[in-house]
Amino acid sequence: MLAVGEGLRLNFATTMANAGSNLLTIAPGVASKNYLGHSANMQLKFTKRDIKTITALPNITSAAPQYGFDTKLQYYDRYTYSNFQAVAPEYAAIHRIQVGANQRFISAVDFKERKLVVVIGSKTAEKLFAPEENPVGNIAYIENRPFVIIGVMQKKAQTWSTGGMPDAYLNFIPSSTYELLNNPQKIDTIAVTYEDLKLLPQTQNIIQKIIALNHGFDPNDISILSFSDIAKNQEKTNKFFVGMQIFLGIIGGLTLLIAGVGIANVMYASVAQATQQIGIQMALGATKKHIVSHYILESLVATAIGGIIGMIMTLIFVFLLRLIPMKGEFFAVIGKPEPVLSFLVLTIVIVVLGITGFIAGLFPALKAAKVDPAEALVYE
Amino acid sequence: MNDIIIKLQNIGKTYQTGKISFEALRNINLEIKRGEYVAILGPSGSGKSTLMQIIGCLSTPTTGNYTLAGKEVGGLSSDELAKVRNLYIGFVFQKFNLMPHLTVVDNVALPLVYRGVNDNERTLLAKEILAQLGLSNHFEHRSNELSGGQQQRVAIARALVTNPEVILADEPTGNLDSKSGAEVVNLFNQLNAQGKIVVTITHDTDLAKHAKRVVEIHDGKISN
Structure with missing residues (x-):
């Protein structure tokens, strides 16, 4: 039980890490009260200046604008409606995006020269191309502009992303290109990377105040920005899995209790x-x-x-469970849960077994100690 | 030094089962000195087994005082009584009462376990006693592989291994054929000659007459 829980938890930790750690996404919000001529419900709009100010802050390694839009991607007569993210080259490292061999994610050069290039998600590739076709080098059209496909994202198990959907469904173009083509008046979100998780609350506080100053909002109005922090999400999910493991542990514990009662009875x-x-x-x-x-x-x-017999059976069970092929969307997203017999699990089991054995033996033993030798010797 | 090892004064024992009480022993006075060989003789139901339990510190009297080797036994806890038994008394039972899952050597060494003697020394002492009783060939046997006479000799070896002051034997020949019985009687005579107190509890007058002194018990009272 505990092994299965541990497996799920560890697996989830790796898929969460795939979403990119040390990443903070900042989305604009709405003022909650009147302040110096701004009325409540005023929408905050990020500007290039905000990016510059954030980049200059301590504990920040990078800040990049991000734009999201939904549109049609066309390749000859085939097309698909899909979500696009206009991002900086660092996005790949932050989100641990990998493209195939001899392919690339948006490079610094692509970004600087505002090239018409696109990295497509594995799902998009499946829709536009036959399995034997190589999408890379082909030209696909986004809003009637030709974009060269420079990479296809490799499939990865991931549970959380900025676009609200797994990266496999997303497509990426350089944010510089997007700015050139569309001259956007506002930046949708700012993706920030930071160094030290411990300093994150302070960093968020400073960002909050400085952005407010940039736009003349109330520096203490926390509703003007919303932060989504992957590390924090990860922590929550991890807690959930610890909870689940505790639950599985309780079931295991009850089983042990019953076993303990059995042993006590035999004793x-x-x-x-x-x-x-x-x-x-x-x-x-x-x-x-x-x-x-x-x-x-x-x-x-x-x-x-x-306990030893149980442990051997668990090892066999864990081994057999790993042999079961688990495929499909669901497992592609959450990853294949493989039970893990960790040192911690083993220690817990040994300690709990020891306590069970001790308690199961204690009461019969106390009964044995109460035997009256005079009576016992005439006992037939 | 006081030679009186066992001293019973006005001993009474009453069993209580619900509202019914049964007086098993009444006003028992008995002194046994070092080197004595005493038979406590009485028919079944006479209270002789209860008397054996009290002398053997297996149960405590309801009234009266019992002094064993100069020490009052009355107020002792069950663990203290266990230590007194281990030190002073060697039990020999009618049904031998050997541990079926232990070897002969381990059976004999058992009282030494409770005395805290280490493994090597225990085995050595047990083998020494067994050899003296002619059981050298049976060290590693289990009790069910031995004849009744052999089992009783193992039991006697177990009683002697702690070198106790008193050998307390409850119908020691009751489950034996006459030849084996005679061997046991012989053994008791030798032990007594070496200075041990031997107390046999029996209903068998033939066994009782081997003792130097016979105490008859009827209806919970000493009658002679």
Whole structure:
């Protein structure tokens, strides 16, 4: 049980890491109150100046504008409606995007020269091209402008992204190109990378105040910006999985409890059967301590044997479970859950088993210690 | 030094089952000195088994005082009684009461376990006693592989291994054929000659007459 939970949790941690850590996405919000001539409900609009100010802040490694739009992507007579993100070259590193061999993500040169290039998602590629066709080098049209396909994103398991959908469904063009073609009046979101997670709350606070100053908003109005921080999301998800593991652990624990009651029962029977022997031992000078430790030891040995058998069966089960082929959308997104017998899980199991064995043995042992030797010796 | 090892004064024992009480022993006074060989003789139901339990510190009297080797036993806890038994008393039972899952050596060494003697020394002492009783060939046997006479000799070896002051034997020949019984009687005579107190509890007058002193018990009272 615990092994399965641990597997799910670790798996999720890696898929979450695929979404890019140390990334903070900032979206504009709306003022919540009147301030110096600004009325409430005034929409904040990011400008290039905001990007520059944020980049200059401590703990910030980069800040890049991002634009999102939905439109048609056409390749000869085939087309698909899809979501596009106009991003900076750093986006690939932040989101751990990988393209195929001899392909590239948006490069610094692409960005600087505002080239008409597009990196398409694996899902887009499936829709526009046959499996044997190589999309790279072909020209596809976005709003009647020709874009060269420079890369196809490789499939990866991912659970969270800026666009609200897995990267496989997204397509990317340079944000500089987008700015050239559309001359956007506002920046949709700003993607920020930072160095130290511990300093993040302060960093967010400074960004909040400085953006407010740039636009003449109230520096204390927290509703003008919304931050989404992947690391924090990751932490939440991790907590959820720890919770799930605890739940699985409780089920396992209940099973152990039942097993413990079973052992205790057998031990009670064993004590009852051995009453005369206990009496003899006592006649020969055995104290309560001798008798109690004898039966607790017996119970621990029984539990240990059971535990070892259980452990071997778990190893076999884990091995078999890993053999099951798990394919499809669902597993592509969450990743294949493989049970993991970690050191922590093993330690917990051994400690819990020990306690179970001890308690299961304790009560029958105390009963054994209460045997009256005089009665036990006439006991038939 | 006081030679009186076992001293019972006005001992009474009453069993209580719900509202019914049964007086098993009444006003027992008995002194046994070092080197004595005493038989406690009585028919079944006479209270002789209860008397054996009290002498053997397996149960405590309801009334009266019991002093064993100069020490009052009355107020002791069950663990303290266990230590007293281990130090002073060697039990021999009618049904031998050996541990079926242990070897002969381990059976004999068992009282030493409770005394905290280490493994090597225990084995050495057990083997020494067994050899003296002619059981050298049976060290590693289980009790069910031995004859009744052999089992009783193993039990006697177990009683002797702690070198106790008192050998307390409850119908020691009751489950034996006459030849084996005679061997046990012989053994008790030798032990007594070496200075041990031997107390046998029996209903068998033939066994009782081997003792130097016979205490008869009827209806919970000593009658002679």
